[in-house]
Amino acid sequence: MEAALETTKDISRPRLVELRDIGKQYGGTVPTTALAGVNLNISYGEFVAIVGESGSGKSTLLNIIGMLDTPTSGSYAFDGHPTETMTPSEIAYHRAADIGFIFQAFHLIPSRSALDNVAMAGMYNGIPLRTRQKHAEEALEKLGLAKKAAAFPQDLSGGEKQRVAIARAICNNPKLILCDEPTGNLDSQRSLSIMHIFDELHTEGMTLIMVTHNEKQTVFADRVVRTRDGILSEVEDSQV
Amino acid sequence: MRHAEKEQKSTIRVKDFLHEILSAASSRPSRTLMTIAGTILGIATFIGIIGFTQSAAGQISEKFNTLEATQLHLTDNLPKTSQKAALSFPTDSLKRITALNGVKSASLYWKVDSDVHPLSISTKPTFGSQNSTGFAVYAADNGLFDFARNSMKIGIPFNSFHVQHQSHVAVLGEKTAQHLGINDLTLPHTIYLNSEPFSVLGILHSVTELPEIDTSVVIPDTTSLKLYGKPTATSPAQMMLRTDMGAARLIANQAPYALRPDAPQNFLVDAPQDWSKATRGVQSSLSGLLVGLAVLALLIGCVGIANSTLTSIFERIPEIGLRRALGARPRHILAQILGETALLGGIGGLIGMSLGLAAILGVCFVQSWTPVIDPMLLLLGPLLGILTGTIAGIYPAVKASRISPITALQHL
Numbered sequence: 121m122e123a124a125l126e127t128t129k130d131i132s133r134p135r136l137v138e139l140r141d142i143g144k145q146y147g148g149t150v151p152t153t154a155l156a157g158v159n160l161n162i163s164y165g166e167f168v169a170i171v172g173e174s175g176s177g178k179s180t181l182l183n184i185i186g187m188l189d190t191p192t193s194g195s196y197a198f199d200g201h202p203t204e205t206m207t208p209s210e211i212a213y214h215r216a217a218d219i220g221f222i223f224q225a226f227h228l229i230p231s232r233s234a235l236d237n238v239a240m241a242g243m244y245n246g247i248p249l250r251t252r253q254k255h256a257e258e259a260l261e262k263l264g265l266a267k268k269a270a271a272f273p274q275d276l277s278g279g280e281k282q283r284v285a286i287a288r289a290i291c292n293n294p295k296l297i298l299c300d301e302p303t304g305n306l307d308s309q310r311s312l313s314i315m316h317i318f319d320e321l322h323t324e325g326m327t328l329i330m331v332t333h334n335e336k337q338t339v340f341a342d343r344v345v346r347t348r349d350g351i352l353s354e355v356e357d358s359q360v
Numbered sequence: 361m362r363h364a365e366k367e368q369k370s371t372i373r374v375k376d377f378l379h380e381i382l383s384a385a386s387s388r389p390s391r392t393l394m395t396i397a398g399t400i401l402g403i404a405t406f407i408g409i410i411g412f413t414q415s416a417a418g419q420i421s422e423k424f425n426t427l428e429a430t431q432l433h434l435t436d437n438l439p440k441t442s443q444k445a446a447l448s449f450p451t452d453s454l455k456r457i458t459a460l461n462g463v464k465s466a467s468l469y470w471k472v473d474s475d476v477h478p479l480s481i482s483t484k485p486t487f488g489s490q491n492s493t494g495f496a497v498y499a500a501d502n503g504l505f506d507f508a509r510n511s512m513k514i515g516i517p518f519n520s521f522h523v524q525h526q527s528h529v530a531v532l533g534e535k536t537a538q539h540l541g542i543n544d545l546t547l548p549h550t551i552y553l554n555s556e557p558f559s560v561l562g563i564l565h566s567v568t569e570l571p572e573i574d575t576s577v578v579i580p581d582t583t584s585l586k587l588y589g590k591p592t593a594t595s596p597a598q599m600m601l602r603t604d605m606g607a608a609r610l611i612a613n614q615a616p617y618a619l620r621p622d623a624p625q626n627f628l629v630d631a632p633q634d635w636s637k638a639t640r641g642v643q644s645s646l647s648g649l650l651v652g653l654a655v656l657a658l659l660i661g662c663v664g665i666a667n668s669t670l671t672s673i674f675e676r677i678p679e680i681g682l683r684r685a686l687g688a689r690p691r692h693i694l695a696q697i698l699g700e701t702a703l704l705g706g707i708g709g710l711i712g713m714s715l716g717l718a719a720i721l722g723v724c725f726v727q728s729w730t731p732v733i734d735p736m737l738l739l740l741g742p743l744l745g746i747l748t749g750t751i752a753g754i755y756p757a758v759k760a761s762r763i764s765p766i767t768a769l770q771h772l
Contacts, residue, residue, distance in 0.1 A: 212370030216687020231387030244687030
């Protein structure tokens with residue numbers, strides 16, 4: 121399906137992500153098509169799950185939405201602003217101010233405490249350290265990690281590490297949270313716990329896009345987008 | 361729009377930037393120390409060499425300035441081939457020379473030519489013509505003892521009376537006295553130059569300006585002229601002058617004209633050298649050689665930081681990806697790595713400078729030298745370290761800034 125995709129319940133909300141005919145090709149001796157003709161609209165407050173096999177293009181799609189990568193064709197508007205016309209500095213600013221990233225490998229800096237790791241968010245859009253630390257403390261408290269603020273990543277369990285990463289993603293109050301296989305390194309119990317946190321954030325009105333290969337986790341999402349061979353093959357309302 | 365009123369540019373505060381580079385340097389202290397070990401050694405060597413050279417040159421100039429710069433010699437310029445004995449110095453040489461402003465003391469002296477007048481020095485008269493091996497006879501006016509005023513071991517020097525009356529008196533060098541077995545002058549002693557008797561008036565300690573006096577017998581120049589004639593071209597007459605500080609070079613120009621306005625060319629002047637040039641020469645030659653070594657050490661330090669930083673960047677690829685995801689631009693990554701290496705270099709420079717200064721003080725203490733340390737060295741060490749660190753960081757920083765955020769985030 122290559123038409124603009126959105127659920128009826130999202131029509132009243134302003135659009136945050138608008139992808140039009142997005143394509144992504146990687147060069148080399150044999151060019152690879154990672155994405156082709158992707159059209160997708162995501163509104164404020166939505167929780168969208170992107171599912172698909174490995175190599176189907178779901179992470180590429182997430183990177184383009186997160187402005188870590190650029191499409192080779194098509195257009196992408198973030199919060200109504202076409203990204204094609206943004207300068208590299210503006211794109212970096214949006215990453216810093218408007219988007220929170222959560223990765224499968226947590227990506228915590230080993231030599232920094234949990235608090236310092238969380239407080240890194242907002243550093244590159246000029247928020248003073250004191251303010252960032254205050255936001256970080258609040259975020260850690262929200263995720264039940266207030267007592268672990270001084271702990272270093274190596275002293276935390278996998279679930280705690282991912283909660284620190286979630287705290288870093290939300291502490292700057294971004295418009296969009298992107299999760300790339302956020303439970304990929306966790307057991308089922310901890311995975312469920314993390315999904316409940318996402319659900320709670322969603323309930324609070326946060327917009328989330330999650331890439332996962334775990335079909336069970338899609339029940340938390342408003343919509344499920346399936347990718348296959350770089351094409352959005354299916355869009356459906358989740359069976360919540 | 362939440363940020364509509366703000367300029368939407370990725371930026372980092374200076375305070376945060378400094379906090380980040382300080383955190384990076386302090387997070388792995390042992391690694392930091394290993395990274396900067398080369399720089400520490402390089403800067404310590406560099407500072408040590410400069411300080412050591414300055415201190416050594418300081419000692420040289422101190423020594424030369426106090427002795428050599430106040431002393432000069434005039435020598436009778438007789439042709440070396442001439443067999444004829446001659447004396448260009450007028451009889452009132454001392455009066456003429458001491459009339460010059462800046463001359464403190466002067467003495468005319470010469471060594472009695474042992475080839476022309478073989479002299480045996482003994483406590484008994486000898487007849488014949490056999491030299492006393494290793495010992496010499498010097499003819500001098502009483503001005504000589506102005507140079508050796510504090511050098512009389514025992515007894516007294518001869519004076520103007522003895523000179524005027526061509527007295528047969530002698531002052532012995534210390535080794536000559538030992539050789540002759542004369543240890544005290546409580547009782548009068550007579551020595552003989554061949555068969556000529558001389559009353560011993562005193563014994564000299566060594567004289568700095570004329571070390572050969574130690575193994576000599578000094579007799580009045582007038583007595584020598586009467587007994588042995590004028591000095592020869594082999595042992596020409598000389599005049600030793602001591603001047604006020606800084607006047608020696610001027611006196612060197614004036615003295616030949618004061619002595620013989622009609623024939624100033626009759627005198628060879630041994631003028632004091634410009635020791636400031638010599639000092640600079642020593643500094644320059646020492647510095648040139650050793651600073652080369654220090655620069656080599658710094659280069660090794662530079663390569664050490666670059667190598668260690670490259671390794672560290674490989675380990676920190678996920679962190680670089682994270683920073684990019686958090687809004688850092690390539691130039692932020694570049695600045696961060698350069699800042700870190702500059703800081704490491706600065707720390708290395710500070711430690712190296714401290715070690716270098718300690719080494720200079722240690723050497724000066726052992727050598728009893730006055731340490732001469734340019735205050736600029738205190739700035740030079742850390743600045744050189746920062747420069748080394750910055751240069752060392754350029755390649756790793758550029759490499760790190762070019763890492764794609766996606767590649768970096770996928771790197772585990």
